[in-house]
Each structure stands twice: as C-alpha cells, then as structure tokens.
Amino acid sequence: MARTTSAGGRKSGPVTLALVAQRAGVSTQTVSNALNSPELLAPATLKRVRQALDELDYRPHQAARSLRTRSSRLIGYGVQPTPPGLSTPVSDHFLHALSDSADQAGYRILLFASLLGADDEAERYDELLREHSVDGFVLNNTYRGDKRPAWLHKKGVPFVAFGRWSAKDTGDWVDVDGAHGTAAAVDQLVAAGHRKIAFLGWPRGSGVGDDRAGGWREAMRRHDLPVRDLRVSSVDEVDAARTAVARVVGRATAVVAASDTLALGCYRALRDAGLSPGRDVAVVGFDDSPAARLLSPSLSSLRQPLDEVGRACTRILMARIKDPDAAPERVLLAPELIVRESSSAESHP
Amino acid sequence: MARTTSAGGRKSGPVTLALVAQRAGVSTQTVSNALNSPELLAPATLKRVRQALDELDYRPHQAARSLRTRSSRLIGYGVQPTPPGLSTPVSDHFLHALSDSADQAGYRILLFASLLGADDEAERYDELLREHSVDGFVLNNTYRGDKRPAWLHKKGVPFVAFGRWSAKDTGDWVDVDGAHGTAAAVDQLVAAGHRKIAFLGWPRGSGVGDDRAGGWREAMRRHDLPVRDLRVSSVDEVDAARTAVARVVGRATAVVAASDTLALGCYRALRDAGLSPGRDVAVVGFDDSPAARLLSPSLSSLRQPLDEVGRACTRILMARIKDPDAAPERVLLAPELIVRESSSAESHP
DNA sequence: AGGTGAATTTTGATCGATCCAAATCATGAG
DNA sequence: CTCATGATTTGGATCGATCAAAATTCACCT
Numbered sequence: 001m002a003r004t005t006s007a008g009g010r011k012s013g014p015v016t017l018a019l020v021a022q023r024a025g026v027s028t029q030t031v032s033n034a035l036n037s038p039e040l041l042a043p044a045t046l047k048r049v050r051q052a053l054d055e056l057d058y059r060p061h062q063a064a065r066s067l068r069t070r071s072s073r074l075i076g077y078g079v080q081p082t083p084p085g086l087s088t089p090v091s092d093h094f095l096h097a098l099s100d101s102a103d104q105a106g107y108r109i110l111l112f113a114s115l116l117g118a119d120d121e122a123e124r125y126d127e128l129l130r131e132h133s134v135d136g137f138v139l140n141n142t143y144r145g146d147k148r149p150a151w152l153h154k155k156g157v158p159f160v161a162f163g164r165w166s167a168k169d170t171g172d173w174v175d176v177d178g179a180h181g182t183a184a185a186v187d188q189l190v191a192a193g194h195r196k197i198a199f200l201g202w203p204r205g206s207g208v209g210d211d212r213a214g215g216w217r218e219a220m221r222r223h224d225l226p227v228r229d230l231r232v233s234s235v236d237e238v239d240a241a242r243t244a245v246a247r248v249v250g251r252a253t254a255v256v257a258a259s260d261t262l263a264l265g266c267y268r269a270l271r272d273a274g275l276s277p278g279r280d281v282a283v284v285g286f287d288d289s290p291a292a293r294l295l296s297p298s299l300s301s302l303r304q305p306l307d308e309v310g311r312a313c314t315r316i317l318m319a320r321i322k323d324p325d326a327a328p329e330r331v332l333l334a335p336e337l338i339v340r341e342s343s344s345a346e347s348h349p
Numbered sequence: 350m351a352r353t354t355s356a357g358g359r360k361s362g363p364v365t366l367a368l369v370a371q372r373a374g375v376s377t378q379t380v381s382n383a384l385n386s387p388e389l390l391a392p393a394t395l396k397r398v399r400q401a402l403d404e405l406d407y408r409p410h411q412a413a414r415s416l417r418t419r420s421s422r423l424i425g426y427g428v429q430p431t432p433p434g435l436s437t438p439v440s441d442h443f444l445h446a447l448s449d450s451a452d453q454a455g456y457r458i459l460l461f462a463s464l465l466g467a468d469d470e471a472e473r474y475d476e477l478l479r480e481h482s483v484d485g486f487v488l489n490n491t492y493r494g495d496k497r498p499a500w501l502h503k504k505g506v507p508f509v510a511f512g513r514w515s516a517k518d519t520g521d522w523v524d525v526d527g528a529h530g531t532a533a534a535v536d537q538l539v540a541a542g543h544r545k546i547a548f549l550g551w552p553r554g555s556g557v558g559d560d561r562a563g564g565w566r567e568a569m570r571r572h573d574l575p576v577r578d579l580r581v582s583s584v585d586e587v588d589a590a591r592t593a594v595a596r597v598v599g600r601a602t603a604v605v606a607a608s609d610t611l612a613l614g615c616y617r618a619l620r621d622a623g624l625s626p627g628r629d630v631a632v633v634g635f636d637d638s639p640a641a642r643l644l645s646p647s648l649s650s651l652r653q654p655l656d657e658v659g660r661a662c663t664r665i666l667m668a669r670i671k672d673p674d675a676a677p678e679r680v681l682l683a684p685e686l687i688v689r690e691s692s693s694a695e696s697h698p
Numbered sequence: 699a700g701g702t703g704a705a706t707t708t709t710g711a712t713c714g715a716t717c718c719a720a721a722t723c724a725t726g727a728g
Numbered sequence: 729c730t731c732a733t734g735a736t737t738t739g740g741a742t743c744g745a746t747c748a749a750a751a752t753t754c755a756c757c758t
Contacts, residue, residue, distance in 0.1 A: 033736095040737090062480045062481060065715055296621070365743095366745060376709080379706090379708075409745070415713095417712075
C-alpha cells in the first residue's frame, strides 16, 4: 500500500508546516516552535505536534527557512584543480571528516571550483556571499601571501583555515604541527642508532616546508647532532631529489623527507646510486599516503590526523558563526609517526 | 571612498531586485525579466536595467529564487569514509572536474557524508530531497547490488552514476572502459615481445574487477595467447598479491594488475622472490595514481579520464533535469595507457 | 479617427518558514 | 468574583524572487 517508507501519504504533495499544523489542530507557528523552541509548548501540545510531525515525516523546506532566517546552513569549500603529478592525499579523507561533522551540526558543504591564486579568486567567494549561498568558508591549501583570509576577515565573514601560514593573526585556523612530526622522526631515527640525518625538503619560503625543516633542525640540535650541509631542497620530486640525494650520499645514513612524494624520489635516487633504501639509508616521509604501506621497503611516514582536523574546522567555524566577535581560536595537532621498514632497521656505522 | 570593489555603495544593505528596479525606474518584474528572459524587453529598457544591475553588482538571493522556482540548483554528492589503506585516487580530480563543469552550468555541488551500504543510506538521500536541498545526485563508487539507482529511479529523481554496474538499465551513467584499458595494456606488452601475460585482480563478483579481467582475456585470445592459470585474484593488496604472484612466477613474464595498489603489491612480491619488476617481469597498473610516476621502476598504468567523466556527469545530469523523460544516456570513456619503465623493456625469453 | 494585435511593462499573488507582537488561557491573590 | 501575572498559542507581516495574468503602450491598417 505504502509506496515510500514514510507513512500516511494518502494524497501526496509537499508536506509543509501548514499541513502538519492542520493535522495536529494547531497553528503553523506552534509547529515551528515545536521544532525550534520546544520549551515554549505545553507538554500535551508538544506531544501531539510531534506525533503529526512524525506521521507525515516532515522536513523543513531549506530555501524557505534560509530566506527567512538569512542563513543557508551551508559552508563553502573551494576545490582546486589538483596540479597533475602533485599528490594531495589530503582532500579525500579531510572532506569526509569535514562534511560528516558539519552534517552533525546541521550544516552541509557547498563545493565550488576555485582557481587557486587567480586574480579574480576573491570574486568567486564574494559571489557566494552576495547570493547568500553560504554562511562561511573553510579554506584549504592556504599559502604565504594568500589574500583570502585577510579579505574575508575584513568583510567579517566567518571562516577557518586549514593551515596557519596565511591567517596567522587574522583569524581562526587549524593546522598540523609539521615541526613536531619531523622532530619525532629524528627522535626515532636517533633511537635506532642514526647520527647523520639529512632533511629533504622544498625551497625555503613555503610555510609548511619551513615548518617541517624547522622541526628537523630543532631535534638535531637537541641531540647535539650536526646540521650543516644536510639540508637539501628540491622542487621537482624526481629529478631534483635525485641530484640532491647524490650530494648527501655518504654523508648521511638517514633522510627525513618533507613529503612522501619526496621520499619516493629519494628511494629512486638511492637505487640509482646503487644503494638500498631502508637498508643502507633510512627514509621517513610525510603524509602517509596510501602507497607508503605498500612500497618495498614500506615507508615510514607521518600521518596527519585529518579526521580531527576536519572536526576541529567544523567546531571552530560553528563557534565563529554563532559569535563573530569571540576571540580567535587556533588548533595545532600533532601528526603520528608510523614506523615501517624504511626506518626500523639498525643503522650501519 | 569605496569600501568594497563594488561601485555605488553609498548606503549599504542588501542589493535586491527592488533596489535595482528603483534605480532603473522600472518594476521588479522587469528587472527579473532582464535577467531571465532578456528577449522580452525593449532594447532601450534592457540597456538601462543592465546598467543599474551592473552599478549595484546585483546577485540574486539564491534562497528566494529557490523557494519560488522549486529548484535549488544544487547537486548532491555523498562522500564515503575512505576505508584506510584503500586508495581512491579518483575523488580529488573528479570532484574538481565535477564542480567546475557544474559551476559553468549554474549549479553547485552539495557534499554530504554518506555511509556506503548502510541500511539507512537511502534515508540520507531522501532527506535531502524532502528538504528540497538538491535537484539531483551524482553517485560514485556504485557497486553491484547497489540499491540507490533503482530507488532514485523509482522516485523519479534525476541522477547520474559514475560506474555502470548498478544502474545498467536503470538510468544514466558514465564509466571508464576498463576492458578497453587492460586490452590496450596487453597489446602493448605483446608488442614488446611478451607472450605469457598474467592478470592480477580481485575476486570475481565486482563489476569493475570483472570488466578489467575481461579485457585482458579478450586481448589474450585475440593474440592467440594462453589464458589458463594466468589469472590470480587477491583481496588484500600486500599479502595476497605476494602469494598470488608467487604462483605465477616462472609462468609469466608480465603482469597486468587491476589497480596500482595491486601492482605495488606485485612489485613487492617480485622483490621478495628475488626478481626485479620491470626487468624480470613487466608490470602494468590501473588508475595512474600519483606514486606511479615516482616508483622505481616507474609504473606503467592506465589513466582514467576523470576530467571528461566529471564533465559528462554534469552534462547528462543537466539534460536529465531539464527533461526527466528523455531516453537515458550512457557514456563509456577509454582510459589512456601511460607507458613507463615497468613495461617498456624488451621481454626476456 | 478608430481599431487591432503584438510588444512591452506592471500588478498582485505566491513559494514555506520564522519574526514580532498581540490574543487567549490558566492560575492564584485579593 | 475580579484582576494581575505569566504561560501558551495565534495572526499577520515578511524574507526576495518568479509566476500568471492584466494593463499599458505602440505600430500599423482601414
């Protein structure tokens, strides 16, 4: 008899507040209150309304609600065109955590295509705001000199950045403590007997990169180990890593890389030099990409707590939407070192 | 003077149709027509209205529009919690292509968390529909026995599936021709001199897996090559691939894998057996994950045209929304074989 | 001059929920 | 029994756009 899972659909048509009200014998306002301020209703009425709500399986019309309350309950998130070859193992997991936690707070994620760094990038954000399509933003892949945070801040738009380098003093952010991660990697390598530990990273200037390099440097100093000439930078993952590693070979017994991609370039370079990663030279990556577990030797890596990052972003953004003038919140989460074959063997003297 | 980039903001406040109308000296309806049916206006009026529109930098209030037109201009897309370890290099690129092309069609993507295969999964979709939050859906990660397509079809909800195995006869879909891909891999290996080419895939039963296996089989037969005992299945990427490859070692000089992950497991297994991937045994993967390019030897792989898939999804969904009763559309796109070191060397007899 | 139909513009209602303020009800004190 | 007081409930306006239909203007013909 019933065509759908919902009950009581004799004559179909939209289930509106008015319909529920009619069925419960009250006014629409009362039904609205049952949903939004149940404490205002007399217990008996509340019960009756709730039953009608239930029987009709009512769901509020978002556009109507949004029009009246001037809040879309949507959060904007711009997806960038992943540059081919550059892996961003981040987004997938992060997006799920983000939308899952947002869902629980009654919000949803609105995806839009954004051209990172394009001149008219702000235009895309502005448009969404003027259209009242979103209540706030989550920014990802922020970079030094990123204009978005300052711009949003000035306009008084709620937002959270995943990445602290652009919004350091401008607003709320959540980030992963890269320095803590690379330091942990050094600690583990030292414990395994390594003393000459090189760092393979990107050219100075990027927030994330310098952060990760800084952690390595700090840990090396803490262990009274030499740092000179052990830091190598490269942009292209394959070629540059190769020449870079060549410079280090013989000088180091372990390499901490700023990303799994660089670590892979390192594997390659070592093999080309006739060395065996993991056996001759220990390697630790960053990001714990899916491949890390499967490589031979499997790659030790620092796993970012993306679930937590996502949840934190939601939590903070919700707070900011509720109270735009509250003190900004900053959250720094530590990555977890996953030790695998590439760094677990004892070092060779 | 001007605080924002927009011009003429003396007294701020929301820029509505009414405001534009007042400035242009016409009725709101006329402004609305200027936007939605400009051909109805007299040229002179149109010009005047457009100027006002421009000066005020008007953007329609989406909720208001949505309420009246009963269309949210949003497309639902459920993100699944990526099972840890299982890589889905798909989503990132695909999502960008999808939201980019949707944007161009005046639509945006609404992300929501969905628990794949959960009992109440349909509930999540139903809720979005009842709320009028979306006009349609893009399904991803469909699987055999997936109930969503049939359910959506029955309700008359516009949708497109990325993956043909669940919606074969139920609705529109876009998919990548896995068989074509593996066949191309076989062709290339044969051209390089290989005759004993094994297939490493998942257990029978999954649409994608059987499709890819089918392409290998077809190509082998076409080349008059033996197929018997050369097909190996495994679920876990590392361990099972290892034992599976062990069974093939000596029998085959090349392996076509159903995924890069399996190919990686294969690398590992070969090394454990004292063999060198690429040199002793050629390997071809599927998906062209970021790691493929960086492995040593770099991994030949089949790249899915995710940009095109995304664009096709949008195009088809738009057509379906416009005309719910049109004949269903199905698009099958060929993956591109990227030949790298792992399969380019001549085979050893 | 009057009329006709097409072109152009305007009026008024409407989508569905929530705001605000007013109306009704219940309770107990005087 | 009346009135004040607070607890519940309701009426009407409103958010900003679009729909449907009516009103106005215009060009052109007889």
